[in-house]
Amino acid sequence: MTPSDEARVLDAVPTGLFIGGTWRPAAGGATLAVDDPATGKTLVEVADARPEDGMDALAAACAAQASFAAMAPRERGEILRRAYELIMSRVDDLALLMTLEMGKPLAESKGEIAYAAEFFRWFGEEAVRIDGGYAIAPAGTSRFMVLKQPVGVCLLITPWNFPMAMGTRKIGPAIAAGCAMVIKPAAQTPLSMHALAAILVEAGLPDGVLNVVTTSDAGGVMEPLIRDGRARKLSFTGSTGVGKLLLEQASEKVLKTSMELGGNAPFLVFDDADLDKAVDGAMQAKMRNMGEACTAANRFLVHRSVAPAFADRIAERMGALVVGRGTEDGVHVGPLVDAKGRDKVVDLVRDAVDKGAAVKVGAQPGDGPGYFYPPTVLTDVPLAARLSHEEIFGPVAAITVFDDEDEAVAAANDTEFGLVSYLFTENLTRALRVSERLEAGMIGLNTGLVSNPAAPFGGVKQSGLGREGGSVGIDEFLETKYVAIGYDGK
Numbered sequence: 001m002t003p004s005d006e007a008r009v010l011d012a013v014p015t016g017l018f019i020g021g022t023w024r025p026a027a028g029g030a031t032l033a034v035d036d037p038a039t040g041k042t043l044v045e046v047a048d049a050r051p052e053d054g055m056d057a058l059a060a061a062c063a064a065q066a067s068f069a070a071m072a073p074r075e076r077g078e079i080l081r082r083a084y085e086l087i088m089s090r091v092d093d094l095a096l097l098m099t100l101e102m103g104k105p106l107a108e109s110k111g112e113i114a115y116a117a118e119f120f121r122w123f124g125e126e127a128v129r130i131d132g133g134y135a136i137a138p139a140g141t142s143r144f145m146v147l148k149q150p151v152g153v154c155l156l157i158t159p160w161n162f163p164m165a166m167g168t169r170k171i172g173p174a175i176a177a178g179c180a181m182v183i184k185p186a187a188q189t190p191l192s193m194h195a196l197a198a199i200l201v202e203a204g205l206p207d208g209v210l211n212v213v214t215t216s217d218a219g220g221v222m223e224p225l226i227r228d229g230r231a232r233k234l235s236f237t238g239s240t241g242v243g244k245l246l247l248e249q250a251s252e253k254v255l256k257t258s259m260e261l262g263g264n265a266p267f268l269v270f271d272d273a274d275l276d277k278a279v280d281g282a283m284q285a286k287m288r289n290m291g292e293a294c295t296a297a298n299r300f301l302v303h304r305s306v307a308p309a310f311a312d313r314i315a316e317r318m319g320a321l322v323v324g325r326g327t328e329d330g331v332h333v334g335p336l337v338d339a340k341g342r343d344k345v346v347d348l349v350r351d352a353v354d355k356g357a358a359v360k361v362g363a364q365p366g367d368g369p370g371y372f373y374p375p376t377v378l379t380d381v382p383l384a385a386r387l388s389h390e391e392i393f394g395p396v397a398a399i400t401v402f403d404d405e406d407e408a409v410a411a412a413n414d415t416e417f418g419l420v421s422y423l424f425t426e427n428l429t430r431a432l433r434v435s436e437r438l439e440a441g442m443i444g445l446n447t448g449l450v451s452n453p454a455a456p457f458g459g460v461k462q463s464g465l466g467r468e469g470g471s472v473g474i475d476e477f478l479e480t481k482y483v484a485i486g487y488d489g490k
Contacts, residue, residue: 001096006128009097015046017053018126018197020060021207024271027052032216037103038325038370046190049215051224057211060227061153063384064208069150069178073127076175080124083204087117099326101189102163103334104289106326116165118453123172126474143485148478152257154233155225159238160186160337161292167193169468170235177477182211183216184222188337229253240462258466258476262391263419266412267297271305273424279313285422289332291395296418298392300399301408307401310377313362314397318375319361335371339364342371352378352385403464413439419459421451425477
């Protein structure tokens with residue numbers, strides 16, 4: 001991509017707040033800078049919402065709610081279908097925009113755009129499948145009718161690591177169910193959400209249904225909306241610490257909540273595993289998005305008999321990856337999102353090495369501009385190391401050996417998190433047995449990729465509440481109403 005391509009896509013993106021169908025400046029004209037993590041330079045300034053802007057967005061959503069809920073399901077589904085087609089027709093420009101603000105290589109950005117669009121296609125189809133029921137009471141003296149209706153106005157908060165897909169995963173079911181919403185994208189990566197909002201307008205979404213407030217003061221803007229009481233649903237993707245705080249705030253008005261929180265995914269390789277499959281899966285599970293994913297493999301637990309061969313193979317693959325600005329040809333690994341993210345990876349690797357881990361490859365961050373960290377493989381990582389218990393959110397594969405299945409499962413489950421677990425084995429009985437024993441909402445069995453719009457995404461323990469995607473994803477945006485009907489048979 002050329003500098004002129006970059007300038008063109010940046011110039012095309014709205015930079016205001018999107019409230020009630022209008023792009024407008026923030027109160028007082030406040031702005032925040034969106035930086036390129038590969039250079040540290042500012043790409044563009046966008047409106048920086050104040051609390052009063054948030055309240056305006058909530059009022060706009062409330063005003064739109066009743067009429068949007070009454071819209072025919074087919075019409076809502078058609079809006080999503082048209083938006084899907086518009087996204088797919090603009091993959092190259094949307095991918096470039098994402099790479100500029102987030103850092104991932106263009107090939108990965110294109111993959112995310114396609115993944116993001118699929119949520120609109122999936123939930124466009126689900127809009128016409130919202131069902132209910134009719135039944136005869138057991139005593140035969142009355143009838144039951146069950147309805148599913150929109151939960152109401154929703155508050156959506158999305159992270160920076162998948163700036164479009166995490167938006168469509170929430171916006172898609174909200175539109176399909178008939179819910180107006182206020183969405184707050186991450187301050188580091190608002191441009192993809194702004195582009196998405198413009199596409200939804202073009203697809204025919206009514207004014208006020210989607211309102212976008214970008215802000216550097218997330219708590220100051222969103223907490224009043226959560227505590228206000230007019231919104232009835234809160235959906236958040238982000239850290240467990242922030243999720244707990246939001247749950248406390250949501251409890252005051254008893255909001256329906258969905259929480260997709262942190263992870264600490266174990267990646268188990270048994271002695272009978274196909275090592276070619278295991279290494280391929282490890283590269284998928286570890287290096288997607290530079291490791292900046294809640295589903296990223298965090299702890300590689302490898303049987304002692306195959307650990308040396310596994311470590312050699314993955315180190316060779318990791319060491320061959322090209323690090324650079326994501327817009328450049330041949331780059332496999334872009335920068336981390338900001339200095340804070342890179343510094344955390346540096347600290348975690350240093351802690352592991354100080355506690356006895358050996359560096360197989362990498363572990364030498366560069367001195368140049370941008371927030372780069374090289375793909376790194378550590379072996380003999382002790383369970384006492386911080387990165388055995390904290391999300392790395394970077395391109396670091398930490399390998400620990402085990403001797404038997406019980407030891408592996410115990411180590412895998414020894415965490416407060418339970419989003420996803422991966423296991424590689426050619427033994428069908430072991431595959432089923434270990435899948436049932438692992439404490440996680442999702443299992444990657446002989447695969448390093450679990451995310452799919454048609455499947456339920458979510459975790460157990462402190463990795464979250466509820467599910468996104470799949471046939472159950474729309475239920476998070478619906479309430480069940482039971483109507484008792486008197487009936488005497490005459």
